[in-house]
Amino acid sequence: MTHQTTVLVIGGGGTGVGTARDLSARGVDVTLVERDGLAGGTTGRSHGLLHSGARYAESDPEGAAECIEENQIIREIGGHCIGDTGGIFVQLEEDDPEYFEAKLEGCQEHGIPAEVIDGDEARDRVPELSEDVVRAMVVPDGVIYPSRLVAANAASAEAHGATVLTHAPVEAITVSDGVISSVEVGGEVNETIEAEYVVNATGAWAGECAAMAGxxxxxxxxxxxxxxVDYEGLGPVVNRCxxxxxxDIIIPHETQVVLGTTSVAVDDPDEFDEEGWEVEKMFQECADMMPALDGREIARTWWGVRPLYAPDEAGRGSRDSGKGDERGISRxxxxxxxxxxxxxxxxxVVGGKLTTYRMMAEAVADHVADVLGVDGESIxxxxxxPGADDPDRLDEFVAKYSARQPADLDVVEDRSGQVADD
Structure with a gap:
């Protein structure tokens, strides 16, 4: 059976569904395919930080400015897809005060609201902070619930006329006379898709997808x-300055906090070791900021894989477990x-951050629209x-698209027995 569409988007993470939403809202006939449920790759296995841009303020001005702009947009459009927690960067006694000052200056330069408080006030706001915290910087970080965000984007895309197909792995891509003539999709769909344009939004798997097209x-x-770990009442995201x-980060959920994260190069995004030392290090490092975390029982553990573009990483000298620029954090x-x-x-489309998914998708949609000669701007x-003001509705969308993923498993209700209407 053959399915015809104007644009085929491969990959159902944040950038993929964002692209499908953007193009379909411009009147383009879009089909999106994802090999598993939506958000099943990097997006749904992230730590879910809604960046204020402060993390990049001293090292990546462009990235910092993008983050604060998109942070504000997601707050407006996302509703219960995010947690408006706020955030703080804490300086411990052993940390470099000049680095703190550089970050503060960067925030001020790039329009990121930042308030400096002393250690005592920081502990008033977060009582279990270490006595070693000498001062902190308050910034508008937040928490993204990726399963809800991706599912809501997919629901919006379908409302604008797109087709979203889950459990639909791409098995082959045929190129004829310099164009992709067909894409074979298996799984529950089992169709041949013919499209005028194809977008590879598979993140860490982009290399494998592109290779199918030579x-x-x-x-x-x-x-x-x-x-x-189970922990209630943290309040803001806590970052090590x-x-x-x-x-160097502790992210609050409703009844848990998430400790993260390591950075270790892998050869295969589907096959890698989940090593105990990584888990132990999260407790050791995060307990320096909040000693009460030490020895807590683990509620759940998951690994994610970042979609880093190799030429960019090589240009910055990124490496395993690197620090600063060597960690490749600007992405x-x-x-x-x-x-x-x-x-x-x-x-x-490769690289990027979850916070800037919408901006990335808009850039992809602009490019495709230009190639196809489609008028209209992004909305x-x-x-x-859809459903932004109704968490129950959002969780129904999550169930519809099989999008309930580890990043927010403790927040999103299991509504697999219910199906949201289009």
Whole structure:
């Protein structure tokens, strides 16, 4: 059976569903396929931080400015897809005060609200902070619930006329005379899809997807562990104000906190060791900020894989468990037009951050619209996501698209017996 569409988006993470939503809202006939449930790759296995941009303020001005802009947009459109927790960067006695000052200056330069408080006031706000906290910087970080965010984007895309197909792995891509002529999709769909344009939004798997079309996209995925422990009442996201390193963030959920994360290069985003030392290090490092975490029982543990673009990582000298720039934390995104590789109706989008998923998707949609000669501008920054004000409705969307993933498993209700209407 053959399914025809104008644009085929491969990959149902944040960027993929965001692209499908953006293009369909411009009147483009879009089909999205995902091999598992939505958000099943990097997006749903992240730590779910809604960046204020403060993490990048001293090292990546462009990334910091993008984060604060998208932070504000997601708050407007996302509703219960996010937790408006706020955040603080804490400086311990052993941490470099000049680094704190540089981050503060960067926040001020890039329009990121930042308030400096002393250690006593920080402990008033977060009572179990270490006595070693000498001061803190209050910033508008938050928490993203990725399963809800992706499912709501998919529901919006379908409301605008898109087709979203889950459990639909791409098994083959046929290229004829320099264009993709067909894509074979298996799983529960088992169809041949013919599209005028194909977008590879498979994240850490972009290399494997591109290779099916005879195109080389070199990725350098890195794994990172997240550890959930039962803990109520934390309040803000707690960041260590030091050069980025393993175990420097604590993210609040409703009845748990998430400790993260490591950064270790892997060869295969589907096959890698989940090592005990990574979990132990999260407790050791995060307990320096909040000693009450030491010895807590683990509620759940998961690993995610970052979709890092290898040429970019090589240019910065990123490495396993690196610190600062060597950790590759800025992670810009890259839109690769494969016309120059001999496949004129094919592009890949790689890199980036969950906080900037919408901006990335808009850039991809702009590119595709330009190629197809489609008029109209993006509306995704102003149109609220469906169900944003109703967590029950959002969780029904999550069930509909099989999008309940580890990042927010403790927050999203299991509504697999219910199906949301389109």
């Amino acid at each position: 195109v080389d996209v070199e990725m350098q995925p890195t794994k990172g562990v997240m550890v959930g 030091r050069v980025p390193d393993d175990g 810009g995104f890259f839109l690769l037009d494969h016309e120059q590789d001999g496949v004129e109706n094919f592009a890949s 995704t920054a102003t149109e609220q996501l």
